[in-house]
Amino acid sequence: MATKKDTAQTILVIDDERAIRNALKDILSLEGFTIEEAEDGAAGLEMVKNNDYDCILCDIKMPKMDGLEVLDKVKEMKPDIPVVMISGHGNIETAVDAVKKGAYDYISKPPDLNRLLITIRNAMDKGSLVSETKQLRKRISRSNVMIGDSPAMKHIHETIEKVAATDARVLVTGANGVGKELVARNIHELSTRANGPLIEVNCAAIPSELIESELFGHEKGSFTSAIKQRIGKFEQAKGGTLFLDEIGDMSLDAQAKVLRALQESKITRVGGDKEIKVDVRVIAATNKDLKQEVEEKKFRLDLYHRLSVVIIQVPTLNDRKDDIPLLVEHFMSDISTEYNQPEKEIDKTALDALQKHDWTGNIRELRNAVERLIIFSDKKISKKDVEMYILGK
Numbered sequence: 001m002a003t004k005k006d007t008a009q010t011i012l013v014i015d016d017e018r019a020i021r022n023a024l025k026d027i028l029s030l031e032g033f034t035i036e037e038a039e040d041g042a043a044g045l046e047m048v049k050n051n052d053y054d055c056i057l058c059d060i061k062m063p064k065m066d067g068l069e070v071l072d073k074v075k076e077m078k079p080d081i082p083v084v085m086i087s088g089h090g091n092i093e094t095a096v097d098a099v100k101k102g103a104y105d106y107i108s109k110p111p112d113l114n115r116l117l118i119t120i121r122n123a124m125d126k127g128s129l130v131s132e133t134k135q136l137r138k139r140i141s142r143s144n145v146m147i148g149d150s151p152a153m154k155h156i157h158e159t160i161e162k163v164a165a166t167d168a169r170v171l172v173t174g175a176n177g178v179g180k181e182l183v184a185r186n187i188h189e190l191s192t193r194a195n196g197p198l199i200e201v202n203c204a205a206i207p208s209e210l211i212e213s214e215l216f217g218h219e220k221g222s223f224t225s226a227i228k229q230r231i232g233k234f235e236q237a238k239g240g241t242l243f244l245d246e247i248g249d250m251s252l253d254a255q256a257k258v259l260r261a262l263q264e265s266k267i268t269r270v271g272g273d274k275e276i277k278v279d280v281r282v283i284a285a286t287n288k289d290l291k292q293e294v295e296e297k298k299f300r301l302d303l304y305h306r307l308s309v310v311i312i313q314v315p316t317l318n319d320r321k322d323d324i325p326l327l328v329e330h331f332m333s334d335i336s337t338e339y340n341q342p343e344k345e346i347d348k349t350a351l352d353a354l355q356k357h358d359w360t361g362n363i364r365e366l367r368n369a370v371e372r373l374i375i376f377s378d379k380k381i382s383k384k385d386v387e388m389y390i391l392g393k
Contacts, residue, residue, distance in 0.1 A: 008032060008033060008034040009032075009033055009034070009054040009055070009124060010033070010034040010035075010036065010051075010052075010053050010054055011028060011033050011034070011035055011036070011053065011054060011055045011056070011057060011120065012035075012036050012037075012038065012044065012047060012048065012051075012053045012055075012056045012057070013025065013035060013036070013037050013038070013056075013057045014037075014038045014040070014041060014043075014044035014056065014057065014058040014059060014062075014067070014070060015037075015038075015039075015057070015058075015059040015062070015086070016039055016040055016059065016062045016063060017059070018039070020059070020109070021037045021039075024057060025037065027113060027116075028120075031117060033120075036051075036053075040062055040063065040064055040065065041058075041062055041064060041065030041066070041067070041069065041070040042064060042065055044056075044058065044070055045070060045073050045074070045077070048074055048077055048078060048081070049077060052078075052081075053081055054081075054082075054124050055081070055082050055083075055084065055120055055123050055124050056074060056081055056082070056083045056084070057083075057084050057086055057120075058070050058071060058074075058083055058084070058085055058086070059085075059086055059087060060085055060086070060087035060094065060098070061087055061088070067085055067087070067098075068085075068097065068098060068101060071083055071085065071098065071101050071102060071103055072101060075101070075102045079102070082104040082123035082124065082126060083102070083103050083104060084103065084104055084105050084106075084107060084119055084120065084123055085098040085103045085105070085106045085107070086106075086107050086108070086109055086111060087106075087108065087109060088108070088109035088110075094106070104119070104122075104123040104126065105119045105122075105123065107119060145330070146179065146182050146183070146186055147323065147326050147327050147330045148320060148323035148326060148327070149322070149323065149326065150315075150320040150322045150323045152315040152319065152320050153315075153320060153323060156183065156312060156314065159310070159312055160183065160186050160187055160190065160312070161190065163187065163310050164186075164187045164188075164190035164191045165190070165191065165192065167191075167192075167193075167281050168309045168310050169262070169281070169282050169283070169284070169306065169307050169308070169309045169310070170183075170184075170187060170283045170284070170309065170310045170311075170312060171283075171284050171285070171286070171290075171307045171308040171309075171310070171311050171312070172184060172283065172284070172285040172286075172311075172312045172314060173285070173286055173287075173290075173311060173312070173313050173314065174285075174287065174313060174314030174315070174316070175287055175316050175362060176287050176361070176362065176364075177317075177361050177362035177363055177364035177365060178314040178315065178316055178317070178362045178363060179314055179362075179363050180245070180285040180287075180314055181200070181243070181245065181285070183285075183312055183314060184198075184200075184241070184243045184245075184283045184285060185198065187241070187283060188240070188241040188243075188281075188283070191241070191281065193239060193240050193241055193281055195239075196237070196238070196239035196240025196241070197236065197237055197238075197239070197240040197241075198237075198240055198241045198243060199233050199236050199237040199240065199241070199242050199243065200243045200245060201214060201215065201233050201242070201243065201244050201245065202245045202246055203244055203245060203246045203247050203248075203249050203250045203254075204245075204246035204249035205246075208251040208253075208254070211250060211251060211254045212253070212254055212257060212270055213226075213230065213232065213270050214232060214233060215232050215233050215234055215254065215257070215258065215261075215267075216232040216234060216257065216261075216267045216268065216269055216270060217229070217230045217231045217232030217234075217235060217267075217269040217270070218230050218232075218269050218270035218271050218272075219269050219270070219271040219272040221271065222269075222270050222271020222272070223270070223271065226270075226271065229269075230269075232267065232269065234261060234267050234278045234280060235267070235276065235278060237278075237280040238278065238279055238280065239279055239280075240280065240281070241280065241281045241282075241283060242280045242281070242282050242283070243283050243284075243285070244258075244282060244283070244284040244285070245284075245285045246285065246286060246287065247284040247285065247286050247307070248286040248287070248288035248290055248293055248298075248299060249288075252298075252299075252300065255299065255300045255303050256300065256303075258303060259300060259302055259303045259306060261278060262282060262303075262306045262307075263306070265277060265278055265279070266278065282307070284307045290304050290308075291304070316359070316362055317359040317362045317363055317365075317366060318358065318359055321355050324351070324354055324355045324366070325351050325355075327363065327366055327367075328346060328351060328354060328366070328370055331366070331367050331370040331371070332344060332346065332370055332374065335367075335370060335371050335374050336374065339374070344374060344377065344379055344380065344381055345379065345380045345381065346373075346380070346381040347380060347381060347382050347383060349382070349383040350381050350382055350383045350385060350386045352383075353383050353386040353387065353390075353391070354366075354369070354386060354390070357390065357391065369389075369390045372389050372390065373385055373386065373389055373390070376388075376389050377389070
């Protein structure tokens with residue numbers, strides 16, 4: 001039976017004419033494909049139900065169940081499998097109907113060999129791309145999950161749900177590694193701007209002389225290295241969310257321009273004089289005490305008030321140690337999937353040791369610790385493993 005682990009790509013041919021099935025099998029087998037056959041729609045659907053295929057070739061005119069009905073049911077069961085419809089009674093209307101229902105393409109009988117092979121390979125390439133994209137989205141979605149049942153985390157979840165539906169600016173505060181970026185991502189994904197982009201800017205990683213160009217863009221020739229026009233992050237985030245991470249490290253000059261952008265919803269590119277309207281929601285994050293920064297004249301008070309309509313303080317891991325078992329379970333599953341290996345067990349005494357540890361690096365440090373344990377421990381992670389690879393005893 002066909003599975004994705006097979007070396008050869010597998011095609012299911014559904015056609016009530018034995019001669020057509022044999023001809024397609026002979027042609028496609030020579031090209032290195034593994035071919036399986038079904039003599040009618042019902043038999044074909046049963047095979048699809050129990051197996052995975054890289055592509056399906058399906059006749060349209062068949063007794064009992066026509067090909068378009070088969071196509072509908074295949075798309076319900078396994079929507080990622082590309083289906084190519086074939087028929088000796090074809091017309092434009094039938095072809096259009098098949099494509100609308102989800103067929104990759106439509107080929108008339110007798111099929112042109114070159115076109116058939118090109119269509120099959122293109123269909124398989126698209127099917128692989130769709131599958132890979134879904135897996136990537138699934139991994140990204142898993143990595144964006146905020147894990148925790150502690151009172152502090154429940155409060156954060158409730159706050160996110162309330163504020164996400166608005167366009168209110170949010171200031172996320174907390175130490176390095178606590179997950180401030182996850183808060184911003186969750187707000188964006190639950191917001192009315194979720195279909196728009198989420199553009200991130202790490203203000204601490206950009207030199208002060210370049211931050212304005214990064215945020216607002218620049219015109220060609222506005223400075224020595226400006227060899228072409230550049231669109232800034234405010235414009236790139238149109239219709240979406242702009243996440244200003246580590247905003248406490250932004251220069252006072254850049255702060256003044258960000259304040260103007262927030263007040264007027266307009267920006268001007270470096271070296272330009274044209275005002276450009278911007279439509280973004282701004283979420284900022286910092287590991288600094290901005291009120292203290294204001295007192296020390298390092299951060300603008302008016303900008304602080306603009307950014308802090310809602311403040312979300314993310315607790316340190318040491319302040320939510322009850323969440324450590326859930327986080328460890330999540331990281332073990334995530335990392336095992338990433339490494340394509342069976343998930344390991346962890347002893348309760350090992351979990352207890354992890355809960356007692358002083359996590360100065362917060363969530364980031366815990367994930368690294370779990371990854372280290374998965375790499376070096378046996379099938380079951382023990383307290384001794386934690387002491388050896390995490391605590392250094």
